[in-house]
Amino acid sequence: MNHFNLHTHTDFCDGTARPEEYIAEALRAGFHTLGFSSHSPLPFQNAFSLRNERFAEYLSSLKALHDKYKGKIRVLTSMEFDYIPGISDDFNRYALPGRMHYTIGGVHLVKSPQNRDLWFIDGPKQEKYDQGLKEIFNGDIRKAVRCYFAQVKEMVLTQKPGIIAHFDKIKMHNKARFFGEHEPWYRDLVWETLQAVSAAGSVIEVNTRGLYKNRCDTFYPSAEILEQALHLKIPVTVSSDAHAPGELNGFVKEAYTLLSDIGFREVACYDEQGRIMLPINE
Numbered sequence: 150m151n152h153f154n155l156h157t158h159t160d161f162c163d164g165t166a167r168p169e170e171y172i173a174e175a176l177r178a179g180f181h182t183l184g185f186s187s188h189s190p191l192p193f194q195n196a197f198s199l200r201n202e203r204f205a206e207y208l209s210s211l212k213a214l215h216d217k218y219k220g221k222i223r224v225l226t227s228m229e230f231d232y233i234p235g236i237s238d239d240f241n242r243y244a245l246p247g248r249m250h251y252t253i254g255g256v257h258l259v260k261s262p263q264n265r266d267l268w269f270i271d272g273p274k275q276e277k278y279d280q281g282l283k284e285i286f287n288g289d290i291r292k293a294v295r296c297y298f299a300q301v302k303e304m305v306l307t308q309k310p311g312i313i314a315h316f317d318k319i320k321m322h323n324k325a326r327f328f329g330e331h332e333p334w335y336r337d338l339v340w341e342t343l344q345a346v347s348a349a350g351s352v353i354e355v356n357t358r359g360l361y362k363n364r365c366d367t368f369y370p371s372a373e374i375l376e377q378a379l380h381l382k383i384p385v386t387v388s389s390d391a392h393a394p395g396e397l398n399g400f401v402k403e404a405y406t407l408l409s410d411i412g413f414r415e416v417a418c419y420d421e422q423g424r425i426m427l428p429i430n431e
Contacts, residue, residue: 151181151387151405151416151418151427151428151429152178152179152180152181153180153181153182153183153184153418154175154180154182154183154184154388154389154391154397154401155182155184155186155225155227155251155253155312155354155386155388155418155419156184156186156229156253156312156314156354156356156388156389156390156391157171157183157184157185157186157390157391157397158186158187158188158229158390158391158392159171159185159187161185161187161199161203161206161207161210162187162188162197162198162199163188163196163197163198163392164187164391164392164393165392165393165394166393166394168185168210168211168214169214170394171183171185171391171394171397172214172218172222172224173394174394174395174397175222175397176218176221176222178397178398180222180397181222181223182222182223182225182418182419182420183222183223183224183225183397184224184225184226184227184250184251184419185211185224185225185226185227186227186228186229186253187199187207187228187229188228188229188231189228189229189230189231189237189238189240189243190204190238190243191231191233191236191237192236192237192238193236198231199228204243208226208248211224211225211226212226223420223421225250225251225419225420225421226248226249226250227249227250227251227252227253228243228244228249228252228253229253229254229255229314230243230244230252230253230254230255230308230310231255231256231257231258232254232255232256232300232301232303232304232308233256233258233260233267233300234260234300234303235260236260236267239308240252240254240308240310250419250420250421250423251311251312251419251423251424252308252310252311252312253310253311253312253313253314253354254304254305254308254310254312254313254314254351255313255314255315255318256270256297256300256301256304256318257269257270257271257318258270259281259285259293259296259297259300259319260296260300261285261286261292261293261296262296264285264286266281266284266285267281267285268281268282268285268286268293268296269281270297270318270319270321270322271318271321273362273364275322275324278321278322278323279322282327290323290327290328291328291334294319294328294335294338295338297319298319298338298339298341298342301313301316301342302341302342302345305342305345305346305349305351306345306348306349309349309350309351310351311351311352311419311424312351312352312353312354312386312388312417313346313351313352313353313354314354314356314388314390315354315356315358315359315369315370315390316342316346316353316354316369316370316374317330317339317369317370317371317374318369320365320369320371321359321364321365321369322364330371330373331373339374339377340377343374343377343378343381343383344381346378346381346383347381347382347383351383352383352384352385352386352417352424353370353375353378353383353384353385353386354369354385354386354387354388355368355369355370355375355385355386355387355388355404355407355408356368356369356388356389356390357387357388357389357390357399357400357401357403357404358389358390358391358396358399360399360400360403361389361396361399361400368400368404368407372407372411375407375408375411375413376411376412379411379412379413384415384416384417384424384426385408385413385416385417386416386417386418387401387404387405387408387416389401405429408429409429409430413429414428414429415427415428415429416429
C-alpha cells in the first residue's frame with residue numbers, strides 16, 4: 150500500500166498542529182509524500198481559512214520544510230480552494246506556476262441564485278445544514294443538491310483543479326433523510342458532474358474523513374460513484390483530509406481495499422514535477 154497524504158490542514162487554517170508535527174507523524178508512519186493544503190483565503194471573515202496576510206509565510210514555511218526533509222520525505226505545497234461563484238477568487242491568484250505543486254478544489258458553501266446567503270454543508274453540526282436548507286432553499290432538497298453539483302461542475306470547468314475534494318460531500322448531513330443516493334435525479338446529477346471531471350482531466354479524491362470522524366457511513370465519494378469514475382477512466386487518489394497529525398492514516402487502508410475491489414490498479418500522487426501514478430499494492 151502506498152503511504153502518502155495530499156490533503157492536510159495545519160494551524161495555518163483550521164488544523165490543530167504545526168506542519169512539522171504532521172511531518173514527524175508521517176515519517177513515523179513510513180510516508181514517502183506529505184502534501185499540505187490549507188483552506189484558501191476567502192473575502193469574508195471565517196474561522197477556517199488561511200488569512201491573506203499569512204499567505205507568504207505559508208509558502209515560505211513549507212518551502213523551508215521541503216528543503217529540510219529532502220531525502221527523508223517529499224513535502225509538497227498546495228491549497229484546498231473553496232469555489233463560490235462570484236465570491237471566491239480565481240484559483241490562479243494563489244496557485245501561479247512555481248508556487249504550488251498541485252491544487253485541490255472543493256465546495257463547502259453552496260450559493261443559491263436567489264439568495265445572498267451561503268449554505269454551509271460541512272462542519273460537525275447537522276442542524277446548520279438543516280437550517281440552511283430551510284432558510285436558503287425553502288426546504289427544496291432537489292434544488293439545493295442541484296446547486297451543489299452545478300457549483301462543483303462549474304468549478305471543474307472554469308478552475309480545472311488537479312484534485313476534486315470530497316466529490317459528494319452534500320450527503321454528509323443528509324443521512325438519507327431528504328434524498329436517496331439511488332434516486333434517478335440524483336444519479337443523473339452525479340453522472341453529469343463526473344463527465345465534467347473526466348473532460349477536465351482532474352483526479353477524484355477518495356476522502357476518508359467522514360468515516361473516521363463518524364459523520365458519514367461511506368467514503369466521499371461512494372463506491373457506486375467510484376465505479377462510474379473507473380468506467381470514465383478518471384484517476385483517483387486517497388486522502389484523509391487530516392486536521393490533526395493522528396488523522397493522517399484514518400481509514401486509508403480500507404479505502405485502498407475498496408478501490409482494489411472495484412478494479413482500480415493505480416492511484417494518483419504528486420512530486421515536484423507534477424502528477425505521478427503509483428500501483429495501489431506497491
